[in-house]
Amino acid sequence: MCTPAPKIEATASDYFAARIAEYDSLVRRAVPHYDELLDLLEVHFPKSARDIVELGCGTGTLSLRLARCYPDARITFIDAATEMLDVTRQRLIAEGTSRPDRFNLVAATFEDVELPDRQFDLITSNMALHHVIDKATLFQRIYDWLRPGGTLRFGDHVWGQTVGNREIGRTRWIAHCQSPGQLTEAELASLVQHRHQHDHYISVKEQFGIFERVGFSDPDCVWSDGNWAIYTAEKA
Numbered sequence: 001m002c003t004p005a006p007k008i009e010a011t012a013s014d015y016f017a018a019r020i021a022e023y024d025s026l027v028r029r030a031v032p033h034y035d036e037l038l039d040l041l042e043v044h045f046p047k048s049a050r051d052i053v054e055l056g057c058g059t060g061t062l063s064l065r066l067a068r069c070y071p072d073a074r075i076t077f078i079d080a081a082t083e084m085l086d087v088t089r090q091r092l093i094a095e096g097t098s099r100p101d102r103f104n105l106v107a108a109t110f111e112d113v114e115l116p117d118r119q120f121d122l123i124t125s126n127m128a129l130h131h132v133i134d135k136a137t138l139f140q141r142i143y144d145w146l147r148p149g150g151t152l153r154f155g156d157h158v159w160g161q162t163v164g165n166r167e168i169g170r171t172r173w174i175a176h177c178q179s180p181g182q183l184t185e186a187e188l189a190s191l192v193q194h195r196h197q198h199d200h201y202i203s204v205k206e207q208f209g210i211f212e213r214v215g216f217s218d219p220d221c222v223w224s225d226g227n228w229a230i231y232t233a234e235k236a
């Protein structure tokens with residue numbers, strides 16, 4: 001009897017939506033220091049923000065932090081997977097808020113979503129933007145959505161500037177995933193296939209080149225371990 005071939009999802013969002021029940025566990029086992037990375041991203045949030053966008057909210061882990069940090073802000077959450085938005089919505093409701101109307105959950109892709117220009121003080125994201133192939137257009141759109149004085153703060157996958165460094169990063173990640181208590185063989189095989197199909201990494205240097213071409217000022221990489229990074233960039 002033949003073993004059925006693993007299902008191949010058409011998009012990154014389809015992939016995560018199909019694993020929504022185990023997503024929170026999976027991401028913490030697959031990404032070293034996932035929560036610490038979010039802690040550090042939060043440390044770099046601006047003191048105040050009125051209009052915020054989160055790109056790729058997934059199951060709402062960063063979304064809850066935003067809702068707590070900015071109790072009076074209007075926050076737009078964007079994700080292509082309606083299943084993910086449903087979980088985020090439930091978590092925001094469970095958190096309790098006096099003004100649920102301040103949340104706007106939008107089912108759309110980063111590539112196609114329509115947002116007003118010069119509207120937002122803070123645009124943020126965690127581990128989602130690497131799914132977009134055309135980074136120059138994506139970051140131009142993000143820049144246009146920001147108000148003058150607004151800021152972009154996000155965490156994401158990166159890879160090395162050289163083939164050698166990319167290989168070291170990949171080997172370290174596989175070793176992490178194979179260490180006791182992390183991923184099963186099937187989970188690792190599935191994530192490797194997902195990365196191959198749906199992930200489009202760039203190096204920190206390439207990211208800085210995009211920031212510069214688009215017009216961001218004071219771009220910074222405030223943390224990286226070679227596989228993940230946290231960036232800040234300003235719109236003057």
Ligand SMILES: C[S@@+](CC[C@H](N)C(=O)[O-])C[C@H]1O[C@@H](n2cnc3c(N)ncnc32)[C@H](O)[C@@H]1O
Nearest residue numbers: 012013056057058079080081109110126128131
């Ligand atoms: C790896 S998950 C990260 C979720 C969450 N930010 C976190 O830190 O756990 C990526 C999320 O981005 C969404 N996504 C991926 N590509 C997208 C795209 N092109 N447009 C909109 N959403 C996308 C997926 O549906 C998924 O919820």
